[in-house]
Amino acid sequence: MFDILVYLFENYFEVEIQPDHGKLARELSAAGFDSDEISRAFDWFTGLERLSTDAAYPESFAASGATRCYAPQEQLKLDHRAQGLLTFLEVSGILNPTQRECVIDRVLALAESDVSLEHVKWIVLMVLWSHGQDYVFMEDFLTGDAEPRFH
Numbered sequence: 206m207f208d209i210l211v212y213l214f215e216n217y218f219e220v221e222i223q224p225d226h227g228k229l230a231r232e233l234s235a236a237g238f239d240s241d242e243i244s245r246a247f248d249w250f251t252g253l254e255r256l257s258t259d260a261a262y263p264e265s266f267a268a269s270g271a272t273r274c275y276a277p278q279e280q281l282k283l284d285h286r287a288q289g290l291l292t293f294l295e296v297s298g299i300l301n302p303t304q305r306e307c308v309i310d311r312v313l314a315l316a317e318s319d320v321s322l323e324h325v326k327w328i329v330l331m332v333l334w335s336h337g338q339d340y341v342f343m344e345d346f347l348t349g350d351a352e353p354r355f356h
Contacts, residue, residue, distance in 0.1 A: 211327055214327070217229070249315070253311055253332070257335035266303050267303040267304075269302045273291075275288060282312050282313060282318070283312060290325060291305055291309075291325070300332075308328050311331070312324070312325060
């Protein structure tokens with residue numbers, strides 16, 4: 206499913222093209238993607254849209270300074286490197302707490318049980334895009350092998 210998410214983001218959503226879901230599903234199916242995975246990918250993006258447009262979190266939450274502790278089910282999908290990345294992005298002012306929670310929500314919504322650091326980076330990029338935030342840093346970060354470090 207993750208390959209479909211990246212494909213859709215790169216080819217449609219990032220450039221704000223809103224193709225017909227039926228046509229897009231046929232295109233993805235012709236490209237060899239499974240219909241169940243296509244459906245789950247559409248649902249995933251619907252969830253992302255809901256999180257970025259609804260008042261899923263109180264407005265004041267974005268300015269919270271609380272430390273985030275991860276629940277056991279979150280730790281299963283977000284290893285220490287992914288948690289460190291999210292902390293780095295939040296401390297650096299790239300993500301706010303609301304966006305961090307959106308990233309965590311979308312990671313947990315993935316069908317894959319093994320979520321890599323690259324997956325988390327892509328999800329961060331998608332969340333920033335969905336919140337109308339500049340994500341040039343993340344695009345560069347996605348293509349690089351370096352991990353963020355606190356100095």
